[in-house]
Amino acid sequence: MAILVCSDVTMSYEGVNVFEHLSFRLERGEYLCILGENGSGKSTLMKGLLGLLKPAGGKIEYSDGLTRNEIGYLPQQSPVQRDFPASVYEVVLSGTLNRRGMRPFYGKRERALADKNIERLSIEHLKKSCYRDLSGGQQQRVLLARALCATKSLLLLDEPVTGLDPVVSAEFYDLISDINKNDNITIIMVSHDVKQSIKCATHILHLENKTCFYGTVKDYIKSSVSDQFIKDR
Amino acid sequence: MDQSIIKMLSYSFMQRALIVGIPVALCAALLGVSLILKRYSMIGDGLSHVGFGALALAAALNLAPLEVAIPIVIVSAFFLLRLSRNSKINGDGAIAIVSSSALAVGIVVTSITGGLNTDLYSYLFGSILALSEKDVVLSLVLCFVVLFLYVFFYHKIFSVTFDESFSLATGTNANVYNMVIALLTALTVVLGMQIMGTLLISSLIIFPGLTAMRVFKSYRSVVISAAIQSVLCVAIGLVLSFYMETASGATIVCVNLLCFLVFTLIGMIRRR
Numbered sequence: 001m002a003i004l005v006c007s008d009v010t011m012s013y014e015g016v017n018v019f020e021h022l023s024f025r026l027e028r029g030e031y032l033c034i035l036g037e038n039g040s041g042k043s044t045l046m047k048g049l050l051g052l053l054k055p056a057g058g059k060i061e062y063s064d065g066l067t068r069n070e071i072g073y074l075p076q077q078s079p080v081q082r083d084f085p086a087s088v089y090e091v092v093l094s095g096t097l098n099r100r101g102m103r104p105f106y107g108k109r110e111r112a113l114a115d116k117n118i119e120r121l122s123i124e125h126l127k128k129s130c131y132r133d134l135s136g137g138q139q140q141r142v143l144l145a146r147a148l149c150a151t152k153s154l155l156l157l158d159e160p161v162t163g164l165d166p167v168v169s170a171e172f173y174d175l176i177s178d179i180n181k182n183d184n185i186t187i188i189m190v191s192h193d194v195k196q197s198i199k200c201a202t203h204i205l206h207l208e209n210k211t212c213f214y215g216t217v218k219d220y221i222k223s224s225v226s227d228q229f230i231k232d233r
Numbered sequence: 234m235d236q237s238i239i240k241m242l243s244y245s246f247m248q249r250a251l252i253v254g255i256p257v258a259l260c261a262a263l264l265g266v267s268l269i270l271k272r273y274s275m276i277g278d279g280l281s282h283v284g285f286g287a288l289a290l291a292a293a294l295n296l297a298p299l300e301v302a303i304p305i306v307i308v309s310a311f312f313l314l315r316l317s318r319n320s321k322i323n324g325d326g327a328i329a330i331v332s333s334s335a336l337a338v339g340i341v342v343t344s345i346t347g348g349l350n351t352d353l354y355s356y357l358f359g360s361i362l363a364l365s366e367k368d369v370v371l372s373l374v375l376c377f378v379v380l381f382l383y384v385f386f387y388h389k390i391f392s393v394t395f396d397e398s399f400s401l402a403t404g405t406n407a408n409v410y411n412m413v414i415a416l417l418t419a420l421t422v423v424l425g426m427q428i429m430g431t432l433l434i435s436s437l438i439i440f441p442g443l444t445a446m447r448v449f450k451s452y453r454s455v456v457i458s459a460a461i462q463s464v465l466c467v468a469i470g471l472v473l474s475f476y477m478e479t480a481s482g483a484t485i486v487c488v489n490l491l492c493f494l495v496f497t498l499i500g501m502i503r504r505r
Contacts, residue, residue: 050398050401050402051401051402052398052401052402067404070404071402071403071404072403073398073399073402073403075396075398075399075402078396078398081395081396084270084394084395084452085446085449085450085451085452085454085455086391086395086451086452087450087451087452087453090391090451090452090453091395094388094391094392094395094396095399095403097388097389097392097400097403097405098403098404098405100388104384104385104386104387104388105388106388128451129450130450130451133450146399147399150399150403156402
């Protein structure tokens with residue numbers, strides 16, 4: 001069953017079309033990596049998928065009973081967060097916010113969910129620590145736990161390993177693969193790490209100069225789009 | 234000593250100052266934490282200048298000051314919030330322009346209509362003598378509204394402050410909550426101006442939060458600490474200003490500064 005269908009999507013940023021006529025569909029449980037050079041429209045597409053930016057043409061549709069408040073999102077870190085006084089628990093718990101509707105306070109269910117995801121990402125020992133005192137890798141785990149609180153089925157990640165060292169990055173990729181396989185959560189990840197993407201993903205969307213490649217990883221490796229990237233490395 | 238406290242509290246202007254000052258201090262501290270973290274510290278300052286312009290206009294037209302100032306400041310708060318999010322206009326610069334223009338308009342209007350009278354002077358530097366009984370009632374009601382809305386939206390305000398794009402992406406309408414924050418700030422600024430004065434009200438908003446952040450590490454502890462500190466500083470400042478016969482607003486800021494220095498020291502010692 002398709003979870004996301006993009007049909008003939010054109011996105012523009014400040015009046016200029018970043019890419020045109022993009023169509024693809026994503027099934028439940030798949031793992032999509034969005035690749036491309038800087039300025040190829042990865043972030044713009046991400047904003048479109050999140051509903052923060054309306055497409056200039058075409059349609060982005062979530063189906064299979066998925067509504068906006070069931071999406072988990074791991075954004076790139078903003079400078080504000082680097083000196084924000086908040087405990088890990090407070091941050092993770094805020095991921096359950098969209099489940100509460102108008103109720104002003106968290107209930108038992110939300111707290112249990114937050115605890116479950118803190119355990120899932122093995123950050124129990126940090127629960128009471130201050131978010132800003134954590135290392136980059138730990139912070140990403142906290143934000144991932146928050147994203148998991150917000151979703152049961154779809155997780156969007158925006159260059160999640162930027163600024164992390166290789167060992168921590170590898171751990172983080174494993175974690176995401178694990179979430180994809182064991183929790184059956186569909187993954188959409190913006191990345192510029194082609195090698196890693198080929199290893200983890202089931203599908204690749206490569207944006208370049210307004211032309212796009214979309215297909216399975218196997219097809220991507222065979223295609224000409226990937227050639228320059230894979231041979232270079 | 235006991236007797237002199239009783240004597241102090243028997244003055245109705247001191248009673249009024251404490252009755253208005255304490256809840257306003259509470260509101261200012263709570264909102265301040267969000268404003269600092271959202272990098273909106275200067276919005277409080279800009280709004281107070283707009284408030285001064287509005288009061289000058291009200292005085293010139295012989296209208297009730299608070300009733301004129303409150304709607305004007307609320308509208309400006311939404312306007313400033315929009316400006317500082319619009320990347321094409323430099324947010325800092327925009328606030329500076331709005332605040333100095335409002336102050337200038339206020340002063341020009343007063344000079345045309347007969348000079349700075351005591352009312353306006355007291356709004357510039359803050360005076361507890363100028364509080365009327367009607368102001369006290371209105372202030373209390375509005376403070377209650379601010380506190381209620383803040384508590385009701387506490388978790389949403391946290392989420393929107395910590396990560397606006399996450400909130401938006403996961404279906405929380407961040408813009409609505411930004412507007413709630415702006416509305417509450419506008420109300421607090423106008424109410425606080427009566428005691429602190431136009432020039433010093435922003436410190437009531439910024440100091441307690443910043444002070445708390447020196448020492449505390451979770452959002453909730455920062456908020457609670459800021460609230461307690463702010464109330465204590467205002468109460469101590471008012472009492473000191475009574476005994477030392479100093480301007481109320483300035484005395485409160487000095488107490489806040491002292492508190493900030495002490496917390497900074499504690500923070501430095503702890504980090505070792």
